[in-house]
Amino acid sequence: MNAPTCSTILALGLLPGPPPVHAQQSDASIAPRCIGSSASFCHQTLHDKFLSYAVGTFGPRALFVPLFPASYLMAFPPDRYPRDWREGLPALGRNYADQLAAQTSFQTARFATSAILHEDLRYRRSTSKHPLERVGHALAYSFVDKSDSGHAQIAWSNFAGAAASGYVGRLYLPAGFNDVSHADTSMAIRFGAVAGRNVAEEFSPELVRLAKKLHLKIIHLLPEWWTPLDR
Numbered sequence: 207m208n209a210p211t212c213s214t215i216l217a218l219g220l221l222p223g224p225p226p227v228h229a230q231q232s233d234a235s236i237a238p239r240c241i242g243s244s245a246s247f248c249h250q251t252l253h254d255k256f257l258s259y260a261v262g263t264f265g266p267r268a269l270f271v272p273l274f275p276a277s278y279l280m281a282f283p284p285d286r287y288p289r290d291w292r293e294g295l296p297a298l299g300r301n302y303a304d305q306l307a308a309q310t311s312f313q314t315a316r317f318a319t320s321a322i323l324h325e326d327l328r329y330r331r332s333t334s335k336h337p338l339e340r341v342g343h344a345l346a347y348s349f350v351d352k353s354d355s356g357h358a359q360i361a362w363s364n365f366a367g368a369a370a371s372g373y374v375g376r377l378y379l380p381a382g383f384n385d386v387s388h389a390d391t392s393m394a395i396r397f398g399a400v401a402g403r404n405v406a407e408e409f410s411p412e413l414v415r416l417a418k419k420l421h422l423k424i425i426h427l428l429p430e431w432w433t434p435l436d437r
Contacts, residue, residue, distance in 0.1 A: 249354060250326045250327065250328060250354060252321055255317060255320055255321060255327055256317070258317070258327055259313055259314070259316075259317035260431075261430050261431050262313050263309070263310055263313040263314065265429070265430045265431045265432065266428045266429055266430075266431070266432060267428040267429065267430050268309065268313075269306070270428055271309070272302055272305030272306045272309060273302060273305075275301075275305050276298060276301035276302040276304070276305050277298070279291075279292070279301045280292060280297065280298055280301060284383075286382060287380075287383070288380045291380055304375060304378070304379065307374050307375070307378075308371045308372075308374055308375065308392070308396070309371070311367075311370040311371050311374040312367040312368065312370060312371035312396060313367070314370065315363075315366040315367045315369070315370035315371075316363040316364065316366060316367035317363075318366075319362050319363040319366040319367070320363040323353075323359075323362055323363070324353055324354040324355070325351065325352075325353060325354070325359065325361070325362060325363050326351065326352045326353060326354055326356075327363060329344075329347060329351075329404055329407045329408075330347070330351075330352060331343075331407070331408050332344070332408060340408050340409070341405060341408070343408065344401070344404040344405040344407070344408040345401050345404065345405070347361070347404050348361060348364055348397065348400050348401040348404055349361055349364075351363075351364075364397065364400050365397070367396070367400075368393045368394075368396040368397040368400065369393055371392065371393065371396045372389045372390065372391075372392035372393025372394075372396060373389045373393065375388070375389065375392065376389055
């Protein structure tokens with residue numbers, strides 16, 4: 207496996223999600239809260255986008271998750287991977303820094319693009335009840351999402367984030383792993399992770415109900431943020 211492509215290993219289930227979005231306060235009263243990433247009845251402000259970016263980039267979960275792909279690289283290094291990138295604590299530090307840089311680049315480019323192009327970062331679930339149609343909607347939403355005004359538009363933030371994540375490794379990865387081919391592969395896998403996460407978000411209500419039916423307790427070992435967002 208190529209080193210840069212590991213920047214998105216386990217991304218489908220481990221990439222930090224956006225925090226609950228709060229509507230801005232008006233002069234008269236506080237508007238209803240926008241619940242979850244698929245809320246479609248309220249405007250996502252620049253402040254909301256920044257909160258989502260901050261949690262997804264600097265929260266405890268965001269800083270812990272890169273240890274998984276970094277550890278995977280240590281256990282199963284790709285062919286011709288340099289020794290100082292596959293043995294010992296310094297190598298673990300390098301691989302962790304690589305994963306963190308890729309994740310941070312993805313989040314930063316995605317946030318900046320959405321702010322400039324007025325793109326709503328939240329996923330909006332399908333209104334269909336047919337499983338295949340819902341999967342198709344989730345996959346398509348990786349390419350075409352919504353603007354701040356609710357109109358369909360190309361999901362430029364996903365493309366920008368995936369490109370930034372894939373190509374940042376060219377600045378520091380060892381020779382043989384910092385070429386365009388490795389960067390393109392890493393970018394494609396990151397974009398695939400976005401699509402996979404949309405599918406997980408689409409079916410999250412059913413997954414939660416199944417967990418409750420089976421009496422499974424869903425425990426978040428790490429919070430999304432260092433302090434509660436609700437006061």
